[in-house]
Amino acid sequence: MAKVKIAVIPGDGIGKEVIPEGIRALEAAGRKFGVEYEWTEFDWSCETYHKTGRMMPEDGIEQLKQFDAIYLGAVGYPGVPDHISLWGLLLPIRREFEQYVNLRPVRLFEGVPCPLAGKKPGDIDFYVVRENVEGEYSSVGGIQYEGTEHEVVSQQAIFTRRGTDRILRYAFDLAQSRPKKHLSSATKSNGIYHSMPWWDSRVAEMAKEYPEINVDQYHIDILTANFVRMPEHFDVVVGSNLFGDILSDLGPGCTGTIAIAPSANINPEKNFPSMFEPVHGSAPDIAGKGIANPLGTIWAGAMMMQHLGYDNIHDSLMEAMETVLREAKALTGDMGGSATTIELGKAVEEAI
């Protein structure tokens, strides 16, 4: 029997509530297709930070190396400043394991009320491909004259050709594999003087290698408006770390709930484990109530199994999710229902 070794980091807030439902769904599909899991749980979180002064142990990255993949809930909780918790756990994992692709599907499902007028399932179906390890997410910089009225803060964004080209390559290849063969690049080259015109030039350069792909580019401001005005237009959208982050919350927001959206942090070369998580965060406002939507986590689990070569498990999870949404019997509050996290999780399990 095939066996996959997964590191599980439930993390903070609703992370701890949705991960068990992800595991439930994966176990169910595993039973069906003869795949066994070895789950190893790590309690790395803001709670751990309070106790130990660290989000994860010093050798945390080392410990994770032996796993086939990492399954993460959410990181961040009031009481620990966000930049401390995130730079202490989520962001170093993305970086150290060169998970430079952040792949985030955006899809409107039957059964989920859409906030955009007149859209139906099928109208919204695209991928955001986000650069995941460099760019605007940077700890380079600092504060001069700190604490005085003369404070000056310098925040650098660092883009490299290697880092940019490899994410563009991934996005172009993905677009090439899809029927529409359409790639949209997010930019802001009219305002951001160095990095963005350069980004555009890398896109233009690579476009030459993919003559079949229809490439367009939008400044990030109008691009966000276009997500609302014409989501049908998009197929594969590639963006820097920050722009991809924004677009991959806004996109799912346009499909009714960001709680459904998954995030695959991929090291395509498979030199290191990849990490799979829901897009939503720890959601302190609803944490502990048992009402969080586990579908983002379940979908992330499906992507994890696809990455590991188990397409059958991926497909089975996706079908189950679609069935449960369509039947709309066990929807959580964010989707207009009143089911609990566990009820929705169990509904998916049954559908599998």
Next chain:
Amino acid sequence: MAKVKIAVIPGDGIGKEVIPEGIRALEAAGRKFGVEYEWTEFDWSCETYHKTGRMMPEDGIEQLKQFDAIYLGAVGYPGVPDHISLWGLLLPIRREFEQYVNLRPVRLFEGVPCPLAGKKPGDIDFYVVRENVEGEYSSVGGIQYEGTEHEVVSQQAIFTRRGTDRILRYAFDLAQSRPKKHLSSATKSNGIYHSMPWWDSRVAEMAKEYPEINVDQYHIDILTANFVRMPEHFDVVVGSNLFGDILSDLGPGCTGTIAIAPSANINPEKNFPSMFEPVHGSAPDIAGKGIANPLGTIWAGAMMMQHLGYDNIHDSLMEAMETVLREAKALTGDMGGSATTIELGKAVEEAI
């Protein structure tokens, strides 16, 4: 008779088509209330760049100093790289004249089809207050190993306490003046290590001085999703140069058309002329067709007159705009009608 001296820069693309309609509306209201205008037109544009190698003459800023205000159409056109055209005209005006406030109202009008399901006029009515001269829009940085596979691009964002506090002050004062007294700050302090946690601390510091104001903050990713999911929530939203730019396209996008949205680049101290423009750009795809929506420009004109102390002209323009929209007889294509730019402009004139 009162007389106002306005510098007019139609600029590029549809800028040249919408500005005459703005002037038409302002003239009509001026006749009604006894205000005369002296319009001085400048042909600074990408066309000028092609002829002279500059977007504006070397003493361009100096020439503008003598005016009460600047009325601008749009800047940027294919053939001149965006960062060249914008850093050669729009951005230096904002900077040299310390127009550090970019005020952008977002409002859903009766008569304009809304892309969000189930929203009615009144549901969406807030301001984006955008920092307008520093932050992520920066020419500080450069490229190392340029043109080789080792290229590294460093792009700095510079935030100063003076620059941040003065825009926050403006936003807090605006929130204080409104019934809801609600301020939302756009941040990304979980990912952007230096500038954004510091931005949050400045917001927290100033909030102490405004105990009546209900302050919240959202990371920019979820904030964009919330514009779609719960636009009613917002009253005054304050953001950095980049975040404000994004939100002030997305917000109007959620109200049906960004072509209606105005942008006031304000120097609150009135040491220098302020500048008023529509949010939309030069729109090369529809330029020359005479179908651009002039309402953003007309609304910008209204804001200009308010800034100069003519509330009566502002109110009269706004009422005329509302009437024309409500009657929906002369709407341009972006609002679902088939009127030309001039027809809509004349309809507003008549309504005045």
